[in-house]
Amino acid sequence: MKPSCCLLSFLCFSIITTCSAQTEHTRQNGNEDSRHSVFGPPMPALWEFQLSNLKEDGQNISSFNFYKKDQRNKTLFFKIANNNLNNRNEMRVKEITGGAVLFPINDDDHLQLDIGGTYDVMKDTSLPGKAFYSRITFRPQSNLWFRFGSEYFDGYTFGSRSPYRSTILNSNYFVGKVVVSSFSLIGLVGKGKIDNQMNTRYGFAGIVEGPFNLFVLGGYIKSTQQKENVRTLAIGRWAPFRPDGLPSSIFIWKHKESYDFQLGGLFWGQKNLFVHPAAVGMSQGMFISSTALRENSELRQGQLMSITDDYRNADITLFYVYLDQAIQMGPGKLNHVGFRAIELFKVFDEARFSILSKPVIGVFYNEETNPEFNMVTRNFVDQQNSFFSFQAGITIQESFILNVINVPQKSEWTVALSFVYMVDRNNETR
DSSP: OOOOHHHHHHHHHHHHHHHHHOOSOOOOOOOOOGGGTTTOSOOOEEEEEEEEEEEETTEEEEEEEEEEEETTEEEEEEEEEESOOTTSOOOOEEEEEEEEEEOTTTTOTTEEEEEEEEEEEETTSOOEEEEEEEEEEEEEETTEEEEEEEEEEEEEEEOSSSSEEEEEEEEEEEEEEEEETTEEEEEEEEEEEETTEEEEEEEEEEEEEOGGGEEEEEEEEEESSGGGOEEEEEEEEOBOSSOOSOOEEEEEEEEETTEEEEEEEEEESTTOOOBHHHHHHHHHHHHHGGGSOOHHHHHHHOOSSSSOOGGGGSSEEEEEEEEEEEEEEETTEEEEEEEEEEEEEEEOTTOEETTEEEEEEEEEEEEEEEEEEETTTTEEEEEEEEEEEEEEEEEETTTEEEEEEEEGGGTEEEEEEEEEEEEOTTSOBO
16 A cells, blocks of 8 residues: 555655755754764653553553663663553553663663563463564664664464464564765665565665755565565654754655555654654664564554653654554455554643643544454454544653543543653762
8 A cells, every 4th residue: 555645745745844944954962972972962861650551341451661761762661561452453462571772881882782572462362472582783883883683473363264373483684784974875684484484585775864854765675475575665854953943754654565554753843852863763673674574573562651652752743653464364365454543742841730730632543454253254354443532641740640541432541640750860860
């Protein structure tokens, strides 16, 4: 499926407006600490702990989540969830997820280790699933880096002759990137196995950085199995470290024979955090992840936080997410699992009343697709439903954040209470 014409038009309008409005390229903040030259200016470490509960038709679904984040994004994370729905279609599981991003030598960006994994048990069954990943990233120079990664998934997915079938995915890959002026070239090679089918993948991608913080990424990965060939396209504008008041944006499209994924975002406001490392990291991460053979496990893992914290990265945030994955549920019979969501958030950053501050409101439109077994035809049939949901939140005493999401059509409520703890660079509490 081709990307949404409406979203592309909206993105192009944002870029044209940006180009005509900005008369001078905003300079980024200098960074005196050479250890952090990759990710931008150091920022206070932030810990967030969250308890959440979802209630729908008498079901109580709870989770506990936390992460640590600095200028390198989430460097430590942990989640325990009991069938958390997250307003999106995914396999319903009891899940434990954890991981860390480590900088073992003098807290220096030049060497980075990533480790993590998920263990889950599918709802209403005793069928387990587990996914593990690890990767090493070496940056000898600011314009050059290399990465070796390994991933493994052993669990269940939707089956053909029965509701679920066992599947094993594993992948090893090597990636290199070089930056010359405003152009970056990424090359990768990977070898993976889907059940008993081995395939080798290799690909290239290029990133062009234009004026006014604009960028474009295009990439293609060739596989020994034609249905696993992947195309990736990303286009957008990142925000400067010194806010200029202009919007930033991104649109990503990944496509292969049985899989389509689209992600779009527009961000406004003085606290816009969609800066250069975030924009380039998100874009090239989507390209590199195509070697990992992990779409099936990603469907069930979902996002880390029960109620996302992404809206706090800008004053006004618009997200568009789309996923469609074809699955064979019978001989010659293809069904689909996926979702589409449009999310709009507005944070009133200056609003304050006594101990209450920073109220937020959000409006979401959701569509979900899921195969269900039809007793009459004895086949799986794609079932689609759409619904609106609404979010409201408030910050209490600058540390506690209460968020509530309501889905009227489903009589569904999600409530999450987060505690945010920030430590400055001198380990003094803020």
